[in-house]
Amino acid sequence: MKKVNIFAWFIFILGIFYFFLPLFATLEFSLRMKKGVYSFEAFRVAFEDPKFYQNFGYSFLWAVLTIIFSLLLVVPTAYWVHWKLQKIRPLVEFITLMPFVTPAVVLVFGLIRLYGKPPLNLTPTPIPLIAGYIILSFPYMYRSVDSGLRAIDIRTLTEAALSMGAGWGTIISQVIFPNIRVAILSGVFLTFAIVMGEFTFASLLSWPAFGPYMEEIGSMRAYTPQALSLVSFGLTWFSMMIMQSLGRGAKGEEQIAVAH
Amino acid sequence: MAFLEINNVSKTFGKTTAVKDFNLKVEKGELVSFLGPSGCGKTTTLRMVAGFEVPSSGEIIIDGKDVTYEPPNRRPVGMVFQSYALFPNMNVAANIGFGLKIAKRSREEINQRVNEMLELIHMPGYGNRYPHQLSGGQQQRVALARALAMHPEVLLLDEPLSALDAKIRVSLRGEIRSIQRELGITTVYVTHDQEEALSISDRVVVMNNAQIEQIGPPFEIYNFPQTEFVAQFVGTLNAVNAEVVDPKAKILKFEGQQLQTAFSLDKLHSGDKVMIAIRPERLSFASQEKKANILKGKVQNITFLGAVVRIQIGIDSLNFYMDTFNNPYLALPKIGEDVEITCSAEAVLALKERKESQG
Numbered sequence A: 001m002k003k004v005n006i007f008a009w010f011i012f013i014l015g016i017f018y019f020f021l022p023l024f025a026t027l028e029f030s031l032r033m034k035k036g037v038y039s040f041e042a043f044r045v046a047f048e049d050p051k052f053y054q055n056f057g058y059s060f061l062w063a064v065l066t067i068i069f070s071l072l073l074v075v076p077t078a079y080w081v082h083w084k085l086q087k088i089r090p091l092v093e094f095i096t097l098m099p100f101v102t103p104a105v106v107l108v109f110g111l112i113r114l115y116g117k118p119p120l121n122l123t124p125t126p127i128p129l130i131a132g133y134i135i136l137s138f139p140y141m142y143r144s145v146d147s148g149l150r151a152i153d154i155r156t157l158t159e160a161a162l163s164m165g166a167g168w169g170t171i172i173s174q175v176i177f178p179n180i181r182v183a184i185l186s187g188v189f190l191t192f193a194i195v196m197g198e199f200t201f202a203s204l205l206s207w208p209a210f211g212p213y214m215e216e217i218g219s220m221r222a223y224t225p226q227a228l229s230l231v232s233f234g235l236t237w238f239s240m241m242i243m244q245s246l247g248r249g250a251k252g253e254e255q256i257a258v259a260h
Numbered sequence B: 001m002a003f004l005e006i007n008n009v010s011k012t013f014g015k016t017t018a019v020k021d022f023n024l025k026v027e028k029g030e031l032v033s034f035l036g037p038s039g040c041g042k043t044t045t046l047r048m049v050a051g052f053e054v055p056s057s058g059e060i061i062i063d064g065k066d067v068t069y070e071p072p073n074r075r076p077v078g079m080v081f082q083s084y085a086l087f088p089n090m091n092v093a094a095n096i097g098f099g100l101k102i103a104k105r106s107r108e109e110i111n112q113r114v115n116e117m118l119e120l121i122h123m124p125g126y127g128n129r130y131p132h133q134l135s136g137g138q139q140q141r142v143a144l145a146r147a148l149a150m151h152p153e154v155l156l157l158d159e160p161l162s163a164l165d166a167k168i169r170v171s172l173r174g175e176i177r178s179i180q181r182e183l184g185i186t187t188v189y190v191t192h193d194q195e196e197a198l199s200i201s202d203r204v205v206v207m208n209n210a211q212i213e214q215i216g217p218p219f220e221i222y223n224f225p226q227t228e229f230v231a232q233f234v235g236t237l238n239a240v241n242a243e244v245v246d247p248k249a250k251i252l253k254f255e256g257q258q259l260q261t262a263f264s265l266d267k268l269h270s271g272d273k274v275m276i277a278i279r280p281e282r283l284s285f286a287s288q289e290k291k292a293n294i295l296k297g298k299v300q301n302i303t304f305l306g307a308v309v310r311i312q313i314g315i316d317s318l319n320f321y322m323d324t325f326n327n328p329y330l331a332l333p334k335i336g337e338d339v340e341i342t343c344s345a346e347a348v349l350a351l352k353e354r355k356e357s358q359g
């Protein structure tokens, strides 16, 4: 018993170092803006820039839009694949792996070539950006939802709901969604994290976002980017925590709906 | 006119024929069970009644209305699944009230009906529990209540007790039957457990290989099976190939021994092949009073089954099973002993060969 414990602790501490050492080093560096003393000068400079808030806000907006449309696309698709179209499952899984196979740069140039001129000139709208982000999030979103669906017997639950007169909207929103909520949340978090830090798409499609902004600051200053990356880290975590608590609340309401 | 009619229904999946020429009329308030081995098409037939599968041909009529192509959510049908299929995110009350909520009934009506249903399944006070806080038997009772809450015209149950242990299975099947009688609801019950089918049904439909073998009340199915399959599948049976000796005197022979049957052999001729079937409980040891219809054999094995003792008797190359009630003060023969057994002529069924004509 003792030995196992020590080994487990060793791995745990190793993990802590692996994750937190870079963060700590970044923090340490960001505090050295003033010669000879540790100060939060770099943070002050970072927060003073109004473009920081703007770009962060944009990225947040892109992330939320991506999550909404990605859910609308992925949940019904994954559900339908489980329920009726088991046969095309390998194909769907292959498609969702696209961003691992095709580099973002290739993807974005493809989008620009296809949608950057008539008949379908979409580049003035954020549609290609969001669409691209949805594709980037596929592997995480689809896989999370898929594993959630695997964990419940959706076929029988669907049939049970159907035999009680439920329509598809009710089935998805009241039976399927609440039961794969946790899986969906994990897909949502991953998508959020990816979009918040994304650079290629935003930069090449020329939309304001946090990624290009950091890159811009990084090429001009030494200490501020370190502060910024820590701040973005913290904010992303904070946003995730908020989303998680929102998710919890929604669940509680659903469950007591018909109770007395 | 029957309440539920399944007329000439067939269903094929690619090259597999799951159900073939299925014909059944179920009266209002009747409980009919489908009994048969795995893969014989019971579930498929039930799912066609529920609307989850569309028949390849034929029609399904509920209360005079053709519902063959109606989607499941527009049929007046309640369904109970083997795996309970309660919604894990909803408590018991919400599960039972689900259909009523969809039908936009008032909150008071839903609450009242949910409470009624909880009474019906003897689980008042369980409304706020979640499915994972219930035993399998309780979950299935809630599933039953949920299926009944909408007052469906037809109740369908697909092996509802298969996932439960033996004791609960027996008590719950009694409960299902009494609720079914109380509500007078037309019910189709799928099972592969013959005891279950015999004990709760008004009529049993025995299926094999996508087809109906026999339809009849449990008593008839058990005592007068019409095909070899039914005889074999329902209960234990001694079945041997025999030859007609004298159709007038109703004498048959096998392995050099003769038996008389009480059933008519009019359509047969001397030398025709038939199958003899005798239930183990109809056999007994020959005695002074019982000297007709004697078979000579040797005791091979004795199995104590509790209420019943099953004695295996070898008659030439054949094995016969004979059941006697357990009696601690009665001496049983020894293994290897020569014995004479007998049965009344009424116990000797002569079965027709398997009907292949339709297949």
Ligand SMILES: Nc1ncnc2c1ncn2[C@@H]1O[C@H](COP(=O)(O)OP(=O)(O)OP(=O)(O)O)[C@@H](O)[C@H]1O
Residues within 6 Å of the ligand: B013, B016, B017, B018, B036, B037, B038, B039, B040, B041, B042, B043, B044, B045, B192
């Ligand atoms: N969706 C389907 N696609 C292809 N074949 C199917 C499908 N559903 C059932 N079958 C086939 O139809 C036949 C009958 O199946 P069914 O499920 O009705 O049997 P069952 O009598 O309910 O058996 P069990 O006692 O094992 O539940 C089987 O051979 C099965 O493989």
Ligand SMILES: [Mg+2]
Residues within 6 Å of the ligand: B042, B043, B044
């Ligand atoms: Mg089945």
